[in-house]
Amino acid sequence: MDALPELDDVLSRAHVVSVPLVTPFRGVDRREAVLLDGPAGWSEFSPFVEYDDAEASTWLAAALDFGWRDSGAPAVRESIPVNATLPAVPLDRIAHTLSLFGDCRTVKIKVGEPGETLADDVARVGETRRLLGPAGRIRLDANGAWTVDEAEHAVRALEQFDLEYVEQPCASVPELAELRRRIHRIDVLVAADESVRKAADPLAVARAEAADLLVIKAAPLGGIDRALALVAEAGLPAVVSSALDTSIGLAMGAELAARLPALDFDCGLGTAALLADDVVAAPLRPVDGAIAVGRIAADRDALGRLAADPERTAAWRERLTRCHALLAG
Numbered sequence: 001m002d003a004l005p006e007l008d009d010v011l012s013r014a015h016v017v018s019v020p021l022v023t024p025f026r027g028v029d030r031r032e033a034v035l036l037d038g039p040a041g042w043s044e045f046s047p048f049v050e051y052d053d054a055e056a057s058t059w060l061a062a063a064l065d066f067g068w069r070d071s072g073a074p075a076v077r078e079s080i081p082v083n084a085t086l087p088a089v090p091l092d093r094i095a096h097t098l099s100l101f102g103d104c105r106t107v108k109i110k111v112g113e114p115g116e117t118l119a120d121d122v123a124r125v126g127e128t129r130r131l132l133g134p135a136g137r138i139r140l141d142a143n144g145a146w147t148v149d150e151a152e153h154a155v156r157a158l159e160q161f162d163l164e165y166v167e168q169p170c171a172s173v174p175e176l177a178e179l180r181r182r183i184h185r186i187d188v189l190v191a192a193d194e195s196v197r198k199a200a201d202p203l204a205v206a207r208a209e210a211a212d213l214l215v216i217k218a219a220p221l222g223g224i225d226r227a228l229a230l231v232a233e234a235g236l237p238a239v240v241s242s243a244l245d246t247s248i249g250l251a252m253g254a255e256l257a258a259r260l261p262a263l264d265f266d267c268g269l270g271t272a273a274l275l276a277d278d279v280v281a282a283p284l285r286p287v288d289g290a291i292a293v294g295r296i297a298a299d300r301d302a303l304g305r306l307a308a309d310p311e312r313t314a315a316w317r318e319r320l321t322r323c324h325a326l327l328a329g
């Protein structure tokens with residue numbers, strides 16, 4: 001961004017919240033975030049707690065960018081089609097979890113989770129296909145859990161359910177490239193997520209022809225305009241996804257998706273449905289499989305109700321302070 005806002009200004013606009021989840025996701029049952037009442041609109045700083053300051057500072061750059069200025073790119077759509085996101089829930093919870101997302105034609109299913117077997121994944125994907133019917137789209141996300149052999153084996157066991165793509169099946173770019181070569185013939189696409197948002201060089205995966213599409217998230221990529229530039233340079237289709245943010249962070253994702261020249265896939269921005277409460281009066285949950293584009297303001301009552309305890313509030317303000325210092329150089 002142009003000029004970094006002063007730390008005191010940022011801190012004076014910060015509200016730390018802890019939001020309960022409907023079902024555990026990434027091993028947590030609450031999502032902590034700092035909401036920023038910025039001069040251009042409400043914004044969110046919510047790097048996952050385990051991230052170090054260097055990684056978290058990119059999320060702060062995105063939060064300050066969104067809260068302090070509008071994107072330079074024009075929006076080309078007002079509504080973003082989204083997918084339902086299915087965590088590794090037991091079989092008898094799938095229908096209920098999907099119902100939280102309303103009528104989404106696409107479901108992303110977490111696979112390869114710790115403590116789960118391929119048989120568990122086959123059962124979960126099969127039950128989802130049964131519930132969704134043949135017209136629905138199913139994509140998988142393994143978060144880099146598999147070796148190339150495991151991924152090939154898993155994709156071959158799961159392709160009977162008609163897969164749109166598999167997201168980050170393996171951890172590294174060379175592994176993704178090798179897998180992509182191996183599964184090319186069965187028509188399952190490979191998407192890169194961590195190989196973009198956590199990579200030193202987010203373009204390496206495109207250069208290596210290791211993915212058919214990119215999953216992009218505004219916060220880890222440093223904001224809307226930086227994410228747009230990355231997609232333009234990569235020359236691959238992109239899916240905008242959330243970081244399990246509150247509705248304020250999701251609104252940033254929607255603003256990014258609204259500015260992509262092409263949007264061929266449903267976006268992973270339906271995750272307000274996984275929050276048991278939210279920081280805005282009207283949460284950005286999917287309606288008829290889509291979310292609206294536009295800035296949203298936090299709700300004062302919700303900020304009070306969801307305020308983090310004094311210890312966590314202090315920890316987040318210190319984290320924000322350290323990340324601000326890194327951005328200031």
Ligand SMILES: O=C(O)CCC(=O)C1=CC=C[C@@H](O)[C@@H]1C(=O)O
Nearest residue numbers: 026085108241242243244268271
């Ligand atoms: O893409 C989606 O459907 C929702 C977002 C989502 O899956 C994720 C959000 C936050 C952290 C990640 O572990 C996870 C992902 O890997 O894409």
Ligand SMILES: [Mg+2]
Nearest residue numbers: 141167168193
């Ligand atoms: Mg992912």
